[in-house]
Amino acid sequence: MLLADSRLPAGAHVSSNALEAALRDGLRRDEVGAYLASRQVTVTRVEAGTAVLARHLALTCAPEELAPALAALEAEWAARTPGRAQREITRVLGDGLRRLADVLWPGAIPPVAAGAPPRPRPVVLGLVAAAAGLPAPELVRLVAYDDAQTVVAALLKLEPGDPRAGAALVLEACAAMEPLVGPLAALQDPVLLPSAGAPQTEDWAEAQSALPRRLFRA
């Protein structure tokens, strides 16, 4: 519950999940639901799978094996996340969550090797899930909810409307992930992390990082 709360002091409010760039590129308000559904089965699916795998590694690896196993998982995630801006913001948000986790679940997040970038958010989330006893299917649903809620919260700031309609959008988006919860929750091998590209979303994410007079960083 705590992890799904956008008021958690982990910096997630700086992201619109590229919605701001999408709206400027002509995405209509009545297409936001379809955008959310596309995200769920593409980029969010990759994030959820990454989180599940991090949780699995934390629960099964010997302590000295965990850091290299996480590095290999992060390489698989990065190879499925082609945009530099997207990887950067996911690492910035991951580091925000890591700072919080270091207080709430000390020792849950192994430090990265010297010179390595911060762990991406789904990896940190998976490690926290392992420490907090969150089951894998709930972790997938948490990632799904978090992604949709981020977009909808941004929508209400960018194009104010009825917040109840926003809540309905979040519910519909989470339903789009539901058929994938089982297969994602069962993942154990980082090499088998699903890939599901969304070229327009990746384009918007890069555009967002260079948007003039933007409200959101991502």
Next chain:
Amino acid sequence: MTRIAVERAAGPVRLHLAPGLLQPRLVSRGGTSAQVALVASGATLLGGDEVAVDVEVGDGCTLGIEDVGGTVAYESTGAPSRFDVRIRLGVGARLIWRAHPFVVTDGADVRRRTAITLGEGAALLLRETLVLGRTGERGGRLATALEARSTSGTPLLIEHLDLDGASPRPGVLGGHRVLDTALLLGRRPPEAPVDPADPVGPRVLHLEQPGAIGRALGASAHATDVAAMMESWAPAVGAGEGGA
């Protein structure tokens, strides 16, 4: 299966060319390099057809492939058609493949697989133009799976796309019918000067490992500037340049 293999020999490079549904023809060769044209025999992919192309570039060799004509996938009669490409690059090997558009007509159901293995210091530049439908069509189904790893297993780019012209999805291709891509692996692309007055053009996605995707979403295959980006990146792959 169509096979194109190049390896070092005493004198000019040795080539192994075997025809399949696509026919390789030698254009030229030298001490470490060769140029091959790939001719589509029939240039069509029908339901159930399976095209397989195997490309192997030996240590220190450079291969250029030019497609002669694009490929059109027609309506499937129940069975999906397949287009499988396997690319293996040896140590310091280089491949530039200027592929022509791949058109998926209404009712077609195509699976494309591209498996790439890069040896140490190898570089690849590959054009891929996916077109949903001919003029006036929305296009059929296209599932692509591109997996590129180094010989040691390091993942370079893993990208699966699930496209269906009959049900376009915002965030995937949106209303666009063309996904035009220049893929560079094994080298960082030259930094292009950004012209803020003219932001239109292919988006460059810099990969985590050395490499980049130059990509444009468009309404027609002729309207993108990916061909120009491809040529601006080619020197980074070319012999003696770019570094390993």
